[in-house]
Amino acid sequence: MPGIIKERLFTPGPTPLLMEAQARTLTAANVHHRTEAFRRIMAETLELLKYYFNTKNDVLVFASSGTGAMEGAVSNLISPGERILVGTAGKFGERWLGLAEAYGIEAVKVESPYGGPVDIEAMKQKLASEGPFRAVYIQATETSTAVMNDVQSLGEAVKNYPATCLVVDAITGLGTTDLRPDEWGLDIVIGGSQKAVMIPPGLAFASISEKAWGLIAQAKLPRYYFDFAKERKNQAKGETAYTPATTLIISLHAALEYIKQLGRENLIANAALLASLTREAAQALGLRLFAARSPANAATAVCAPEGMDSGAIIKELRNRFGAIVANGQGSMKGKIFRLAHLGYYDVVDLFAVLAALEIVLLKLGYKVELGSGVRAAQEAYMHQAV
Numbered sequence: 559m560p561g562i563i564k565e566r567l568f569t570p571g572p573t574p575l576l577m578e579a580q581a582r583t584l585t586a587a588n589v590h591h592r593t594e595a596f597r598r599i600m601a602e603t604l605e606l607l608k609y610y611f612n613t614k615n616d617v618l619v620f621a622s623s624g625t626g627a628m629e630g631a632v633s634n635l636i637s638p639g640e641r642i643l644v645g646t647a648g649k650f651g652e653r654w655l656g657l658a659e660a661y662g663i664e665a666v667k668v669e670s671p672y673g674g675p676v677d678i679e680a681m682k683q684k685l686a687s688e689g690p691f692r693a694v695y696i697q698a699t700e701t702s703t704a705v706m707n708d709v710q711s712l713g714e715a716v717k718n719y720p721a722t723c724l725v726v727d728a729i730t731g732l733g734t735t736d737l738r739p740d741e742w743g744l745d746i747v748i749g750g751s752q753k754a755v756m757i758p759p760g761l762a763f764a765s766i767s768e769k770a771w772g773l774i775a776q777a778k779l780p781r782y783y784f785d786f787a788k789e790r791k792n793q794a795k796g797e798t799a800y801t802p803a804t805t806l807i808i809s810l811h812a813a814l815e816y817i818k819q820l821g822r823e824n825l826i827a828n829a830a831l832l833a834s835l836t837r838e839a840a841q842a843l844g845l846r847l848f849a850a851r852s853p854a855n856a857a858t859a860v861c862a863p864e865g866m867d868s869g870a871i872i873k874e875l876r877n878r879f880g881a882i883v884a885n886g887q888g889s890m891k892g893k894i895f896r897l898a899h900l901g902y903y904d905v906v907d908l909f910a911v912l913a914a915l916e917i918v919l920l921k922l923g924y925k926v927e928l929g930s931g932v933r934a935a936q937e938a939y940m941h942q943a944v
Contacts, residue, residue: 565880573901579812597796606814621803624729624750627762630784636810637778642690648700659702675852698731704859713742730856734829746771829855832899835935843936879914
């Protein structure tokens with residue numbers, strides 16, 4: 559065993575940090591949030607977020623995890639007695655149901671089995687036959703199962719309902735998936751800092767359409783910290799209603815500058831390439847993909863070999879190679895492991911973790927021809943890379 563084991567994140571959040579963004583925070587410790595210097599940075603950051611989100615809509619920033627913005631997307635839109643429609647196919651879709659329950663809101667659900675996408679046609683039918691609904695909630699990518707949902711088709715349907723908003727949790731979808739909020743009718747889109755923007759956890763984002771603002775003005779649920787209208791008024795001035803996470807916002811500013819220089823499309827293409835190569839490698843190793851239908855670019859979910867606990871694979875990857883890989887969640891714990899592709903990953907990172915995975919599988923008793931998975935990824939890379 560080598561004396562040095564360097565830990566590397568291969569999880570769908572937090573993700574590896576962009577060092578240029580972290581270096582910027584070293585100069586930010588003494589920046590006060592009620593100064594012109596910070597207001598300028600804040601205003602520029604909000605404009606850069608519009609580029610990242612691919613929208614002309616307002617984008618708000620909150621000091622919280624992404625779940626905070628998810629809660630705000632319930633409390634700011636809904637009034638007591640109104641109903642919502644939720645599409646769920648995993649743990650994060652179920653979070654919408656938990657938020658509705660917390661606020662006493664009736665939620666009609668379209669539930670698909672883990673490993674598959676939400677049935678969008680079933681959601682359209684519910685919209686037509688069981689409405690009215692004040693809002694529809696779904697994930698762009700269901701990270702717990704590494705599935706991508708067809709939010710474009712759902713958005714086109716919700717456009718036909720002027721009193722209904724479509725809310726999309728794109729916390730892992732942003733920066734990994736082609737999303738067009740303005741064109742597709744995605745009224746509220748939610749993101750988080752520890753994903754494809756490559757900075758630490760602690761910030762949540764929400765883009766909000768004019769349609770959504772109109773419905774927010776009518777909503778009667780209680781809210782205080784996650785008050786979208788209050789934040790819109792303050793952030794238009796380069797401020798926040800409450801003390802912001804100044805160092806994270808300065809780091810975000812640097813990360814978004816990097817993304818704009820790289821190109822949003824290239825960031826998405828990078829995730830798509832790594833996901834595609836990972837699927838090729840897994841299949842070459844005889845491993846089953848958990849999300850074979852509509853797989854996400856943000857992460858790949860791989861089933862553990864028959865009779866093997868995925869936790870053993872994850873433990874061995876960490877102990878032997880310092881590779882931090884995500885287990886399944888809920889009922890999928892011990893059955894799948896998830897390799898992430900969002901943010902500051904490149905193809906060399908992927909080749910390395912695939913090579914480590916082959917050794918781990920062999921050590922755990924699964925028959926592997928060393929190099930077969932890596933070779934499949936390399937060959938796919940040679941065909942796909944420009």
